[in-house]
Amino acid sequence: MTPAELSAAVVAALREAVDAGDLTVPVPSTVTVERPKNRDHGDYATNVALQLSKAAGKPPRAVAEVLAGRLAAAAGIKHVEIAGPGFLNIVLDAAAQGELARTIVLAGKEYGHSEALAGQNINLEFISANPTGPIHIGGVRWAAVGDALARVLRACGARVVTEYYMNDAGVQIDRFAESLLALANARPVPADGYVGAYMNEIAQQIVARRPELALLPESEQLALFRSEGLDLMVAQIKQSTEQFGTHFDVWFSEQSLHESGAVGRAIERLREQGHVFERDGAIWLRTTDFGDDKDRVLVKADGETTYFASDAAYYLNKRDRGFTPLIYMLGADHHGYVGRLKTIAACAGDDMDRDIEVQIGQFVKMYKDGQEVRLSKRAGNIITIDDVIDWIGVDAARYALSRQSTDSNITLDVDVLTSKKNDNPVFYVQYAHTRMASVKRNAAESGIDKGPAKEFDPGLLVHEKESELLGRLGEFPRVVASAAELREVHRVPRYLEELATAWHKFWDEDECRILPSERYPVPAELTRARLWLAEAAQTAVANGLALLGVSAPEWM
Structure with missing residues (x-):
């Protein structure tokens, strides 16, 4: 019995009680059932009686008493106890609990997926760094988290389009082109320009591709360095993100x-909404109507449009493409953008709390040999996505960057993340998967098969460690759904580590031997049942790692 099925059983008991006149409460479509921390409290528990007490006009324990008997009569439930102020502690019979293994194996790659967000058309923008240099360590965090969030949202039925916004207009791009021109002509880079080995490489590539450059006026050279430099830089960024597994x-x-x-059309649309005004020769958006600390300039007095005007046009472009909500994932230095972007939505007539979401990712540091790493060979003063790949690898980087809440700072320790020890979280989880895979492989080598689904006996999985493992396996769909709903990807790796712990405890328990040996004989029926359980665990771990864009190796 899965937690979803158990939730449905509680809802059915509630409906039965209401129909009988024993309770007068609104019947929810679902209720929360969770694994209690103390296993003495049962396999699952729900606080639904406490939640409905006020509506029922009864003490929580009285509501629980009405539900307990009906719930205990449901198929797969061994007994129900009332605890504390009105908690319902539920104990499943062994067959109902073990049945989960068959459910997972038959579901395969779809286990953990749902239609919870079906019908949502989400635009997910992340990284979006200026195309004037390689993606730095902060952007690498979004490369991991943003891509994983897209996978999680899709697993819950949403349509998701991932998007990279290239700030390829404005002063920063002018400085980029000027820096390339200076490097190509062996002149000092402007004081506010760009430096690093990657800049020299791009300048040399352009000169090699366009030998006629030297014959052109400097203004035309600058235009070429601008267009071709951008093309080469964006191509490098695309190559790096694809190498990182981010699409x-x-x-x-x-x-x-x-x-x-x-941009001009966006300003006119906002004017039609009544929020555009002119002052001191400039054109403004009255964002203070919606809580901004000051109004924002769209067009300066000299006629030059602002980045804010581009942001407004981009927002309207996304909405015109049919997306809602729009999710923006921005760096730690963009806190001021949260309110600005939300007020653009409000000024456009949208719901600033529903149609747009803005997340801020905090800073990332890297340590090696106990010292903070600050320098890159190619970029000079920043750590790039290519550096991260070279130092710790794609799997370790994606996993480590995804396992912390984005609103907290994070430290990556190169020595830990490249070690084959249990304090390396990605190794810990991947190693659990290899152990699971080895069970199937060793069984095949011994001529043992788990048998067809119809012959699987879930009632044999009665050991405490088997029960703990099954309990963890049952939580996976809920974890994925909550990660999607709350946009909290870190819930998935944290769950995988708990599942890996439950597996390792099961594996290390002599009484839970899967394959028979002279020292540990195991009945054939029990071996087959445990092979189903091992494959279920392998399926859940592989599916969870896939949501993070991390491989699930069968050998290590």
Whole structure:
């Protein structure tokens, strides 16, 4: 019996009590059932009686008493106890609990997936760094978390389009082009320009591709360094993100908003909403109407549009493409953008609490040999995505960056994340998967098969460690659903570590031997049942790692 099935059983008991006139309460579509920390309190527990007490006009224990008998009569439930102020502690019979192993194996890659977010059309934007250099360590965090969030959202039925917004217009791009021009002509880079080995490489590539550059006026050289430099830099960023396992469905150009007239049209649309005004020769958006600390300039007095105007046009572009909600994942230095972006939505007539979500990712540091690592060979003063891949690998980086809440700072220890020890979290989980895979492999080598589904006997899985493992396995769909709903990817790796712990305890328990040996004989029926359990565990771990974009190796 899965937690979802148990939740349905509680709802059915509630409906039966209401129909009988024993309770007068609204019957929810689902109720929460959870594994209690203390296993003496049963396999699962629910506080539904406490939640409905006020509506029922009865003490929580009285509500629990009405439900307990009906719930205990449900198929698969051994008994129900009332605890404390009105908790219902539920004990499943062994067959109902063990049945989960068959459910998981038959579901395969779909286990943990749901339709919880079906019908949502989500635009998920992340990284979106200026295309003036490689992705730095902060962007690497979003490369891992953003891509994992897209996978989690899709696993819950949402349509998700991942998007990288290229800030390829404005002053920073001018400085980028000027720096390339200076490097190509062996001149000092402007004081506010860009330096690093990658800049020299790009300048040399452009010169090699365009030998006629030296014959052109400097203004034309600058234009070429701008366009070709951007093309080469964006190509490098795309290559790095793909190497990291992060895919973007759309690469959106800020410059295209200006060239297409979208920025001007956006200003007029906002004017029609009644929030645009003019002052001191400039055009403003009255964002203070919606809680911003000050109004924002869309067009300066000299006629130059602002980045804020581009942000407004980009927001409207996304909405015109049918997306809601829009999720923005921004770096730690973008706290001020949260309110600004939300007020754009409000000024456009949208719901700023529903149609747009903005997440801020905090800082990342890397340590090696006990010292903070600050420098990159190619970028000079920043750690890049390629450095992270070289130092700790894609799997370790993606896992480590995904396992912490994005609103907290994070430290990556190169020595820990490249070790084959249990304090390396990705190794700990992947090693559990290899142990699970070895069970199936060793069984095949011994000529043992788990048998067809119809011959699986779930009632044989009665050992305490088997029960603990099954309990953890049953939580996976809920964890995925909550990670999607709350946009908290870190729930998945944290769950995987708990599942790996339950597996290792099961594996190390002599009484839970799976394959028979001279020292540990195991009845054939029990071996087959435990093979189903091992494959169920392997399925859940592999599915969880896939949501993070991390491999599930069968050998280590």
